[in-house]
Structure formats: structure tokens, C-alpha cells
Amino acid sequence: MKVKIFDEEHESDLEKSINDFLKDNDIEVIDIKFSTSVSVFGEEQIFCFSAMIIYY
Numbered sequence: 001m002k003v004k005i006f007d008e009e010h011e012s013d014l015e016k017s018i019n020d021f022l023k024d025n026d027i028e029v030i031d032i033k034f035s036t037s038v039s040v041f042g043e044e045q046i047f048c049f050s051a052m053i054i055y056y
Helices: 011-026
Strands: 002-008 030-041 043-053
Touching: 002 011, 011 043
Parallel strands: none
Antiparallel strands: 002 043, 030 043
8 A cells, every 4th residue: 555645735736736646657546635724924825735645
């Protein structure tokens, strides 16, 4: 069993990264865990979209 971690600033970038990984690798996905977080830096909101794929 292996894991792959993805971390992006935009949802669409995370989708692309995951889809590219799945397309380029012949794997059996066991589970995908998804998480979002946000922080404030001054007046700017910083988002983090992450996912962990557990696979064989």
C-alpha cells in the first residue's frame, strides 16, 4: 500500500493534479481523503486544498 499527497492553492489545480496522477499510473485506488483550510495574512485569505490518495 502507498500514499500520494497533493497540495494546491486552487480547487481546479488539485483536480488537475489528481486526474493527471490517476491517468499516468496504473494503480488501484483504495481511498481519497480531501481537506481544505484557510488562513488570513493581513487582508488576504490564503486557501489550501489538499488530498491524499491511498493506493496499491
